[in-house]
Amino acid sequence: MFRTALRNVLAHKARLLMTVLAVMLGVAFVSGTLVFTNTLSGALENSSAKGFDQVDVAVQPKAQKARADEVAKRPELTDALLKRAASVDGAASATGVVTGFTALADKDGELIGEGFDSQGGNYWGAQDPRYPLTSGTAPKGADEIALDAETAKRAGYRVGDTVRLSVDGPVLTPKVTGIFTTNDGNVAAGGSLTLFDTATAQKLFGKTGTYDEIDVKAAAGVSQTALKSALDKALPTDKVETTTRDQLAADQAEVISASMSGLKQGLLVFAGIALFVGTFIIANTFTMLVAQRTKELALLRAVGASRRQVTRSVLIEAFVVGLVAGVSGLVAGIGIGAGLRALLGMTGAILPDGPLVVSSGTIASALAVGVVITMLAAWLPGRRAAKIPPVAAMSSVHAQATTRSLVVRNTLGSLVSAAGAGTVLAATTMQGTEARTAMGIGAVLLIIGVFILTPLLSRPLIAAAGPLMRGFGISGKLARQNSVRNPRRTAATASALMIGLTLITGMTVIAGSLQKAIEKMASDSIRADYVVSMANGNALSLDVERKLKETPGVEATSPLRNAPSRIDGDTEYLTGVTGAVIGDLVGPKVEEGRFEVGGTNVVVDKSTAGLHDWKPGSVFTVHYEDGKDQKLTVSGIYEGNDFLRGILLDTATLAPHQSDATDMQVMVKTAGGTSAAVKDGLEKALGDNPGIKVQSKKDISNEIAQFFTLLLNLLYGLLAMAVIVAVLGVVNTLAMSVFERSQEIGMLRAIGLDRRGIKRMVRLESLVISLFGGVLGIGLGIFFGWAAGELMKSGLRTYELVLPWDRIALFLALAGVVGMLAALWPARRAARLNMLGAIKSE
Known part of the structure; x- marks a missing residue:
């Protein structure tokens, strides 16, 4: 029977080709989806990855707990802490790390790394081991920077070129003094990294005299654990915490995995769809294939083959076809995955760079689909054909699907469809994760039910x-x-x-x-003509609003200025606005009271008011970040949304309690309304800044x-x-x-x-x-x-x-x-x- 099965495979070459093609398509669909999703997922993971070659123990600020009337403050990593860390027994060196957003423009004035993080940092000393220089020298002073080699190559920059960049608003024009290499995953995925000397980075990122992290390198023969113990004894553990390199890598992997889980689940859905569709084609093909060979199989029964042998011969044929198609489908799928990424790039989709990922799971899935699914698809029609009496099969008297089987199928399909539709409708009355789960289950049941029907x-x-x-x-x-x-x-x-x-x-x-x-x-x-913000959503310098106010044609401006506070023991973010004009720039639906901001009068969104049981006229005490208190009165309650929410109060009331104020957005109303000329004038007033967006509602x-x-x-x-x-x-x-x-x-x-x-x-x-x-x-x-x-x-x-x-x-x-x-x-x-x-x- 084994030889018979192989001869049957080779005897009908046209039929074999059609069958292999059908199975190969199903396999290619699955493997192509997996290659593409793994490649995209891997590139995004790489963009979040950070190398730890030059750190054995990292010193970071420790999260603080605040009293009910205080705003928690982040401990600062000062030069004194840096010196103490460097002098600990077992420490070879200590590096202060400063990071922040840096919008770098290419030679056409466009932001480099659009869609990804454009990062900045500090170059430590004359030779920073984190960033080996390939040409030029380390940056010194406010007018010098170093660029990563990938960004320099993409933008066409060389040592000696002058570039345009921005950190929080004002445009800077430093000179490139060095090009360096880095293992920063963000750069590998299409982002950019700009380095300043430490003092300049601290000043630009608002961290004068302080660091985001202190990286300590162990001396020869000193373990990470021993160095961590020494640092814990020397540093104030109530303000800082230490983490070994191994733990940093594990924490990073966990964070990346968590951040990618949603994307991976979504992409795996498409792999499941691929498997679903591929299975249909394979099963349909083998059903027809076995139906065409009914007489041939009946003849085998007539000369002495048992039902089990006939079914086994079909499965052997399916195994051979599945194996050949699985391998060829895998190769085709790799090409599909690569082509799909290129195709999406041509449509304007911004995707991170990264190598094509063909994982062992993809190979196993391709072969499993090719072999296992093919054999499963062939088993039922093969078994059905083996059960037909030989004489009836050779006389073509065998019956098609019986009335009873169709009634069973239609009944089952109706029940599954009704269950699916009912679950979907029930999900529309639910909320949160429960609703999404019910919706997904209902959708799958309904699709399966419709397929059966x-x-x-x-x-x-x-x-x-x-x-x-x-x-x-x-x-x-x-x-x-x-x-x-x-x-x-x-x-x-x-x-x-x-x-x-x-x-x-x-x-x-x-x-x-x-x-x-x-x-x-x-x-x-939004009633304002334009909203001005940073390209990455970071805070704006106060200089931005000042420049906009001085621009001809601008009638009114108001910032949206966030500030932490404590109210009733909970952390609440206040939003500072220009009370006199905010009503002309925004137009949320007022639920109760009046939309009046000024002095101690504030307006609150409906959700926040509900949490604190506030009504128009309610008085509450706010504890500012500088430790001072003030009583504020709710003048109105409005319906919040993704553009405007929270507690709005006048910037004149908020400003005295802020030591380092920044704006999240600035809203602008102009005499000429919205037009290309007006927008161009605003952008020019801000120095054609690559890091700032000037946007109308459209x-x-x-x-x-x-x-x-x-x-x-x-x-x-x-x-x-x-x-x-x-x-x-x-x-x-x-x-x-x-x-x-x-x-x-x-x-x-x-x-x-x-x-x-x-x-x-x-x-x-x-x-x-x-x-x-x-x-x-x-x-x-x-x-x-x-x-x-x-x-x-x-x-x-x-x-x-x-x-x-x-x-x-x-x-x-x-x-x-x-x-x-x-x-x-x-x-x-x-x-x-x-x-x-x-x-x-x-």
């Missing part, structure tokens, strides 16, 4: 296309009948396309609705839209593979269907249907099946998009369902194109069949 649904939906098909004459009528002749095959063929379009449509509906909600929120909340919405566009491009790229697999799955199904119906096609030719009619029949059959899958997918996608939107309404008041009919029509047209393309080769093959040879075929 697809044979039942195919008849009425395809019958609805009957009037259109009549316009194509006898070819259209035959195509409609062929597409419902074997509902299970039609279902399996259409399901791959259905799943892809369900996800594409659902995500498009959600993204469009969110974008509309954010645009409405911006227009309702710009803010567009920026958020770019985020959604990136996500959609990522999803479209991943799901494009599902569509490609669906296309080739339809090709495979039609080709095997043509092979099965060779005799029938020969008879049609003999009674007068010409080659053009045969081609039209096969093409229309493919078109109908593809549109059937498209209609199901789009319908499910709209339902899931609506359900997900119901979850978001509680946290986004302006959310409303938006159905992008233009894109939905495009998706349906895409399904039709898929069907037409998939039919090209099978239709040509059917039309070229020899009439007499086809009639004589069995």
Whole structure:
């Protein structure tokens, strides 16, 4: 039986090629998704990684607990602490580390490393072992910097060039004195690193005389643990904490893993989808394959083979096919993963750099899908064929699916679909993690239920296309009948396309609705013409608002200035604004009282007021960061949102209690409204700063839209593979269907249907099946998009369902194109069949 199985594999080369192709496509889909997701995940992990070659023990500020009437202050790592750490027994050296945001412009004035952290730091002494110089010298003074080699190469900078950069607002124009190498993962992933001398870095980052961290290197023969013990004895452990290099690396790995878990889970969903779609194609192919060989298998039974031997021969064939297809699919998948990353880059998606990652898990998954899934897919049809009596099989009297089996399938499908739809609807009334979990479970159940019901649904939906098909004459009528002749095959063929379009449509509906909600929120909340902020969300220098006030055409400005405080024993952040004009610059919905800010009068968002049980007229005591207290009165309560929330008070009231004030944003109203000329004037007033964004309400919405566009491009790229697999799955199904119906096609030719009619029949059959899958997918996608939107309404008041009919029509047209393309080769093959040879075929 083993030799028979191998001969069967090799005897039908065309059939073997079609089967291997189907399995290879499923494997390539899975492995391509895994390669792409692992590559993206690895690059993002690398961007967060930091090397610890030059540190054995790190000294960091210790988190402090504050009294109910105090604001917790971060202990400072001073020069005195640095000297004490360096003089500890067992310490070879100690390095003070200072870091902060540094926006570096390229030669065209654009921010380098857009989409990633643009970092700055300090170069320690004349030779910093952390950053080996490849050319030039260490920076000295405020007018000199050193650049990492990757950034210098990308921007075309060399030693001696003058660059433009910004830390918190004002534009600086230092000279590049050195180029260095670094193992900083942020640089490897497309970011930039700019180094100043220590004194300059401390001044620019607002840390004069202090450090963010002190890295201590152990002397020869001294262990990390021994050095840590010595430091713990010498330093005030109530203010600082020490961590060994090994623990730093472990903590970093844990933080990166936690930060990447959401992304990995999301990307693994697509790998699961890949497996799901690939399994459909493989199972469908083997079902047809075994059906074609029913007589052959029956003959083996007739000459003495047992049912178990027949089933085993099918499984051996599946193993050989799965192994060959698994290896070739893995290779193809690696190419797909690499191509997908390049394709997304061409669409404008900003992705981190990094090597292509082909993990052992990807290889194991590819081979598992190729071998295990193929054997599982072949087992059921092989077992079913082995159970058919030999005489009945050779006489072609064996039955298709029984009425009872169809009733069982339809009942099961109805129950699973109802459970899925019910769970999704119930999830829309829940909140938090519970709601998302229920939504995910319900979606999976509903998709599986619809898949089980697809044979039942195919008849009425395809019958609805009957009037259109009549316009194509006898070819259209035959195509409609062929597409419902074997509902299970039609279902399996259409399901791959259905799943892809369900996800594409659902995500498009959600993204469009969110974008509309954010645009409405911006227009309702912001009356200012422009909002000025740092490119990375960091704080702005107070010089920014001063320069904007002095700009011709500016009528009013107000900062949004954050400050920590303690209220009723809890930490609350205050937002300082210019009380006299804030009402002209923002327009939140006032729930109670009046929107009045000035003196000791403040306005509070509804959520914060609810936590403290405040009403208009309520008086509360605030404990500022300088230790002083003040009584404030609530004049009004407004509805907060992502643009404006918290306690708003006048900057004149807040400023005396701040030692180092900075603004998060500055809102600007101009006499000329919004225009390209006005925006250009504001940017020029700020020195065309690469680190500062000047945005209108439309710009803010567009920026958020770019985020959604990136996500959609990522999803479209991943799901494009599902569509490609669906296309080739339809090709495979039609080709095997043509092979099965060779005799029938020969008879049609003999009674007068010409080659053009045969081609039209096969093409229309493919078109109908593809549109059937498209209609199901789009319908499910709209339902899931609506359900997900119901979850978001509680946290986004302006959310409303938006159905992008233009894109939905495009998706349906895409399904039709898929069907037409998939039919090209099978239709040509059917039309070229020899009439007499086809009639004589069995």
